[in-house]
Amino acid sequence: MSEDEVFRALADASRRTLLDRLHRRNGQTLNELCEGLDMSRQAVTKHLSILEGANLIAVQRQGREKLHFINPVPINDIAERWLAKFQRSHLRAVSALKKALENDHE
Amino acid sequence: MSEAAQSTFVYVTYIRTSAEKLWSALFQPEFTRQYWYGMDMVCDWKVGASWQLRFADGRVGDTGEVLEIDPPRRLVLRWQNEFRPELKAEGPATCVFDLAPSGEIVKLTITHSSARKDSQLIVAVCGGWPKILSNLKSLLETGEPMTRERL
Numbered sequence: 635m636s637e638d639e640v641f642r643a644l645a646d647a648s649r650r651t652l653l654d655r656l657h658r659r660n661g662q663t664l665n666e667l668c669e670g671l672d673m674s675r676q677a678v679t680k681h682l683s684i685l686e687g688a689n690l691i692a693v694q695r696q697g698r699e700k701l702h703f704i705n706p707v708p709i710n711d712i713a714e715r716w717l718a719k720f721q722r723s724h725l726r727a728v729s730a731l732k733k734a735l736e737n738d739h740e
Numbered sequence: 741m742s743e744a745a746q747s748t749f750v751y752v753t754y755i756r757t758s759a760e761k762l763w764s765a766l767f768q769p770e771f772t773r774q775y776w777y778g779m780d781m782v783c784d785w786k787v788g789a790s791w792q793l794r795f796a797d798g799r800v801g802d803t804g805e806v807l808e809i810d811p812p813r814r815l816v817l818r819w820q821n822e823f824r825p826e827l828k829a830e831g832p833a834t835c836v837f838d839l840a841p842s843g844e845i846v847k848l849t850i851t852h853s854s855a856r857k858d859s860q861l862i863v864a865v866c867g868g869w870p871k872i873l874s875n876l877k878s879l880l881e882t883g884e885p886m887t888r889e890r891l
Contacts, residue, residue, distance in 0.1 A: 661748050692750040692849065703750035710870030714886060 640708045643688035648673060649681045653690065656704040663699050747859035751850040751869045757880040759841040762848060763812035765880055766837060775875035775885040785809060791817055799823065804832065813839050827861045830854065
């Protein structure tokens with residue numbers, strides 16, 4: 635479950651479309667995901683398995699159906715690893731300020 | 741997942757640890773306080789026991805009941821928000837923790853679902869779980885949480 639796999643899985647417009655559709659409505663079947671898409675059922679199945687391999691979606695059985703859920707955990711990891719670190723200096727400053735102010739009360 | 745679930749979110753993460761360690765980290769106060777912004781759980785950990793999730797200052801955030809427990813593999817909680825009136829009004833949700841060890845890795849799946857369509861509770865926890873799980877993974881794999889502050 636490497637970060638490379640996540641970025642590779644995201645580097646495809648069709649797969650991002652599938653994630654967007656799950657973000658709009660979570661827990662869809664393969665049939666529902668195929669509706670109105672300009673992609674063959676086989677292509678959608680292949681993309682879904684790549685997304686599942688990168689842990690970007692989770693599949694759960696509900697009765698006879700297989701439902702697809704977006705998994706926000708790897709996206710959050712990327713956000714923390716690649717976005718939050720550029721804001722970290724602010725966080726440190728805020729945290730130092732908080733400590734200084736709280737110590738004042740002691 | 742219940743057949744009647746209308747709003748569901750699923751969180752999956754793979755953590756390099758054992759199921760026993762992960763189980764302790766998920767539910768024991770001395771662990772949860774380290775990666776869950778100081779929060780802890782109060783519970784007797786048996787079927788039918790009442791369950792509480794408390795903030796660092798002791799306020800009760802959520803309450804519920806143990807519906808199923810099979811350490812260190814599976815826990816099912818009834819989950820009722822107590823601190824936001826609009827979420828409390830929705831009534832209880834269900835939260836399932838599944839731990840599936842495979843070699844040196846444990847696959848943790850958390851399924852939080854509500855019988856309410858478009859549940860705001862499920863949307864609200866959606867922002868929280870990924871950060872909590874990143875922190876937990878970091879704590880178990882490196883000995884340090886990513887952050888002790890709420891981002």
